[in-house]
Amino acid sequence: MSTETEATAAASGAGATARFRENKKFAASTSTERVGALAGRIIKAVNDTVLDEKVTYEEYNALKAWLIRVGEDGEWPLFLDVWVEHSVEEVANANRHGSKGTIEGPYYIPNAPSQDTPATLPMREDEPGTPLLFQGQVRSVAGEPLAGALIELWHADDLGFYSQFAPGLPEWNLRGCIIADDQGNFQINTMQPAPYQIPTDGACGALIAAAGWHAWRPAHLHLKVSAPGHQLITTQLYFEGDEHVADDIASAVKPELVLAPADRADGHGREVTYDFVLDPED
Ligand code: DHB
Numbered sequence: 001m002s003t004e005t006e007a008t009a010a011a012s013g014a015g016a017t018a019r020f021r022e023n024k025k026f027a028a029s030t031s032t033e034r035v036g037a038l039a040g041r042i043i044k045a046v047n048d049t050v051l052d053e054k055v056t057y058e059e060y061n062a063l064k065a066w067l068i069r070v071g072e073d074g075e076w077p078l079f080l081d082v083w084v085e086h087s088v089e090e091v092a093n094a095n096r097h098g099s100k101g102t103i104e105g106p107y108y109i110p111n112a113p114s115q116d117t118p119a120t121l122p123m124r125e126d127e128p129g130t131p132l133l134f135q136g137q138v139r140s141v142a143g144e145p146l147a148g149a150l151i152e153l154w155h156a157d158d159l160g161f162y163s164q165f166a167p168g169l170p171e172w173n174l175r176g177c178i179i180a181d182d183q184g185n186f187q188i189n190t191m192q193p194a195p196y197q198i199p200t201d202g203a204c205g206a207l208i209a210a211a212g213w214h215a216w217r218p219a220h221l222h223l224k225v226s227a228p229g230h231q232l233i234t235t236q237l238y239f240e241g242d243e244h245v246a247d248d249i250a251s252a253v254k255p256e257l258v259l260a261p262a263d264r265a266d267g268h269g270r271e272v273t274y275d276f277v278l279d280p281e282d
């Protein structure tokens with residue numbers, strides 16, 4: 001058995017929780033009124049569900065036990081990013097005119113090694129999978145090429161594992177920051193990621209099994225694309241023909257985000273072109 005197959009929910013959950021604590025800013029500025037309004041609505045929604053569905057003490061206690069376990073397994077980032085983040089993203093990006101965004105997910109790590117285009121993401125010498133050339137241009141909504149654009153790309157490997165959240169992978173495997181040329185063009189060599197199953201052996205997996213759902217996300221590239229004077233977009237790109245494009249557990253697929261790579265003329269894997277359009281800063 002390879003070390004990668006020993007990845008556990010507890011390991012990736014604890015990693016995602018630790019990373020969240022390190023990287024995210026908390027909204028200490030949220031007003032008393034706003035906290036009261038939001039918390040009140042959430043509590044009311046839960047109470048309405050209990051009353052409408054005539055929830056029993058047995059079910060209530062199962063919920064309590066499960067919520068305790070989500071924390072013990074470190075799976076709050078996973079739970080929220082799968083079942084809630086897509087709505088937060090919809091609100092956040094409602095007024096954009098440029099490229100579509102989607103959820104960040106729990107596995108972003110800032111400050112991956114940077115390279116000028118054309119680039120090859122850090123990977124193992126024998127990195128398994130199909131090579132993928134991902135290329136395109138970053139432009140403004142007015143159609144101007146954006147010099148100094150930065151493409152941060154991170155994704156799972158051919159087995160669906162993310163570096164720094166599964167054992168045995170090099171620190172920056174399949175993670176990089178690529179600096180586009182003075183016309184906003186970029187060319188990045190990577191490996192096609194595999195469909196990703198959210199960890200099934202923790203609290204989220206227990207919920208999925210108990211509810212009769214599936215745990216799959218379609219294979220995806222994660223991206224943060226930015227340029228001076230423009231709004232950063234956080235997004236993901238998917239692959240046509242992947243059965244989970246139509247039923248992503250994280251509800252994060254949008255039609256504009258589905259790629260259709262072609263076989264490369266040199267027979268060396270596949271290639272696809274995708275251009276990004278960035279909104280100006282407010
Ligand atoms: C999860 C994992 C992902 O790779 C992602 O993009 C979104 C959510 C998760 O395990 O919660």
Ligand code: FE
Nearest residue numbers: 105107220222
């Ligand atoms: Fe992901």
